Amino acid sequence: MNKSQGGSRQGRARALAARLNGRPVVLVGMMGAGKTTVGRRLASRLGRQFIDSDEEIERAAQMTIPEIFEQRGEAEFRAGEMRVIARLLKENDLVLATGGGAFVNPETRALVRAGAVSVWLKADIDILFERVSRRSNRPLLKTADPRATLEKLIAERYPIYAQADVTVISRDVPQDNVAGDVVAALLDHLKT
Numbered sequence: 001m002n003k004s005q006g007g008s009r010q011g012r013a014r015a016l017a018a019r020l021n022g023r024p025v026v027l028v029g030m031m032g033a034g035k036t037t038v039g040r041r042l043a044s045r046l047g048r049q050f051i052d053s054d055e056e057i058e059r060a061a062q063m064t065i066p067e068i069f070e071q072r073g074e075a076e077f078r079a080g081e082m083r084v085i086a087r088l089l090k091e092n093d094l095v096l097a098t099g100g101g102a103f104v105n106p107e108t109r110a111l112v113r114a115g116a117v118s119v120w121l122k123a124d125i126d127i128l129f130e131r132v133s134r135r136s137n138r139p140l141l142k143t144a145d146p147r148a149t150l151e152k153l154i155a156e157r158y159p160i161y162a163q164a165d166v167t168v169i170s171r172d173v174p175q176d177n178v179a180g181d182v183v184a185a186l187l188d189h190l191k192t
């Protein structure tokens, strides 16, 4: 166990908060990777506010994401997503979970890379498929063969998500353990 992983859970969270010095933490990765659920736990450990950009967009537009895609199209969703993320990144002490495609947009990615510490929650196809199969709120997967669509998105996106500052495997273990892995990875990344 290295120095940054030692100490109590609270101590590690305090050390990470100090090293972040207010900088936002932004979670990126595929649908079902756990950005929203792990992000909430991470924020609670760090005593930070948690915001999910998908939820923020739905609130601002007064529409669900499937409705936005249907009525306005993906391009307009992406432009709105970038504006919302640009606004949120101005806040201190934030954990921000982004939608699965946000970091893939070059302008949004540049904003995140410049204004935050980014974490790619990486999961394999079987885990992702099992998780996203339980719900129907993701328009990009409403295809004849959602598993093949997921595979195609993974092939396109993984090299891009890999540009995040740190990568954490989103394993099939309790979400709080994954949040602990994020704390350890960030402490290691920010070590002096």
Ligand SMILES: Nc1ncnc2c1ncn2[C@@H]1O[C@H](COP(=O)(O)OP(=O)(O)OP(=O)(O)O)[C@@H](O)[C@H]1O
Binding pocket: 029, 030, 031, 032, 033, 034, 035, 036, 037, 038, 054, 097, 098, 099, 100, 131, 132, 134, 138, 170, 171, 172, 173, 174, 175, 178
């Ligand atoms: N470690 C885990 N173990 C078991 N289930 C998990 C784990 N992490 C997330 N899940 C479950 O997987 C589903 C998807 O998680 P979540 O909504 O956090 O993903 P997301 O990355 O925010 O996806 P999206 O980009 O679609 O918003 C949820 O039902 C969540 O409870």
Ligand SMILES: O=C(O)C1=C[C@@H](O)[C@@H](O)[C@H](O)C1
Binding pocket: 030, 031, 054, 065, 098, 099, 100, 101, 102, 137, 138, 139, 140
């Ligand atoms: O992976 C994606 O491109 C998306 C993921 C979701 O979080 C939503 O932002 C939307 O459904 C698009």
Ligand SMILES: [Mg+2]
Binding pocket: 035, 036, 037, 052, 054, 097, 098
């Ligand atoms: Mg989410």
